[in-house]
Amino acid sequence: MGYLIVLIWLGLVAGIIWAYSRKQRQREAERAKQYDALLADLKSGRASAAGTPAAVPVAAEAPAAPVAEFLRKDRLLQQPAALLYYVFRTGLPDHEIFAGLTLADVIDIAPSLRGYEREQKARRLAQQKLDLVICSRQLEVVAAVLVTNAMAAAQPSDTSFAAECLQEAGIRLVRVDAAALPRHHQVRELVYGADASRP
Numbered sequence: 001m002g003y004l005i006v007l008i009w010l011g012l013v014a015g016i017i018w019a020y021s022r023k024q025r026q027r028e029a030e031r032a033k034q035y036d037a038l039l040a041d042l043k044s045g046r047a048s049a050a051g052t053p054a055a056v057p058v059a060a061e062a063p064a065a066p067v068a069e070f071l072r073k074d075r076l077l078q079q080p081a082a083l084l085y086y087v088f089r090t091g092l093p094d095h096e097i098f099a100g101l102t103l104a105d106v107i108d109i110a111p112s113l114r115g116y117e118r119e120q121k122a123r124r125l126a127q128q129k130l131d132l133v134i135c136s137r138q139l140e141v142v143a144a145v146l147v148t149n150a151m152a153a154a155q156p157s158d159t160s161f162a163a164e165c166l167q168e169a170g171i172r173l174v175r176v177d178a179a180a181l182p183r184h185h186q187v188r189e190l191v192y193g194a195d196a197s198r199p
Contacts (some may be wrong), residue, residue, distance in 0.1 A: 028185070035090040042083050054185075064115045079170045081131065084147065084181060088132055092185025095142065096135040103162055106141045122154040128162050134191055141171055143191045149178040 076100055077085055088097050104125040109118055132145035144161055144166055159175075166173045174190050176182065182190055 030091055031093070031184060035087070038086040038090065039083070044085070045050055080147075080178065084131060084145070084176065087181055087184050088134065088145065088187050091184035092134060092191065094137065096137065096139060098133045098135065099131065101130050101133045102126050103130065103165055105121075106130070106133055106144060106171065107165055124161065125165065128165075131160070134174075143172040143174050145174045145176055147176050147178045 016073070036079070075082065081099060085097060085099055102125065104122065104156050107125060109121050109125070113121060130144045131139060131147045134143040134145065135141055144162070146162060172191065176190075
């Protein structure tokens with residue numbers, strides 16, 4: 001009788017493990033489909049934008065109405081930045097991701113710094129843009145993402161300042177090559193390193 005109970009118990013545990021792993025595989029497949037669809041949409045948007053000829057301005061015959069000084073952008077993020085956002089969004093669905101923040105948005109200056117030195121640091125933090133900021137659901141900053149390319153390599157001082165500040169503040173810096181963006185399934189390991197099992 002005890003042998004039968006043990007067998008039933010083992011069968012239940014094996015069934016639960018099998019169901020859980022099947023659900024995980026389904027989620028991964030769904031994320032991969034979403035990522036591929038987003039990538040295809042972005043690439044087709046890039047191709048259609050490149051294929052449309054520039055509009056030729058037409059001379060107005062009637063007196064022109066006041067010209068607006070400000071126009072809404074077509075997109076908040078341009079194609080490369082949007083693609084990077086979608087890669088991280090798909091790879092970390094349990095995180096909040098922000099684009100275009102500065103170091104000043106994620107780092108505070110120590111109260112011991114005062115006067116001119118504090119102003120200089122604050123100005124420099126406000127000038128340094130981060131491509132993405134990864135946060136937990138509770139909006140705790142987990143990591144900052146900087147895209148590196150040929151132009152950024154020519155100006156290492158800005159990125160080295162960002163790297164020093166983030167390291168001192170205990171925020172992980174993730175560098176991403178613009179020419180070789182990671183796949184969505186690599187993102188968690190990039191953000192958490194060896195501790196990629198974290199939520």
